[in-house]
Amino acid sequence: MPDDPEASPLDTIVALASRIADECPSCASRASEIIMWASEIRERRPSREELAALVDATCKGYVPDDQRELLINGLRALVRFAE
Secondary structure (H helix, E strand, O other): OOOOOOOOHHHHHHHHHHHHHHHOHHHHHHHHHHHHHHHHHHHOOOOHHHHHHHHHHHHOOOOOHHHHHHHHHHHHHHHHHOO
């Protein structure tokens, strides 16, 4: 992951998702979903429901409900401060 202090959080997320797609072919479809969502975040701020759908699409069954809520709330905070 780049350590560029000038990079926006969304640029860092896209770079990480691209790296995941390159290094883990079985994760490529989920990584491309993350890239798609990061691009949409740049265009507009998604609703809580849309962020929950992102988390469910990428993490359903992998994280407990309490961590799911923390992840959704963290994404909401990220969206508020995104470029």
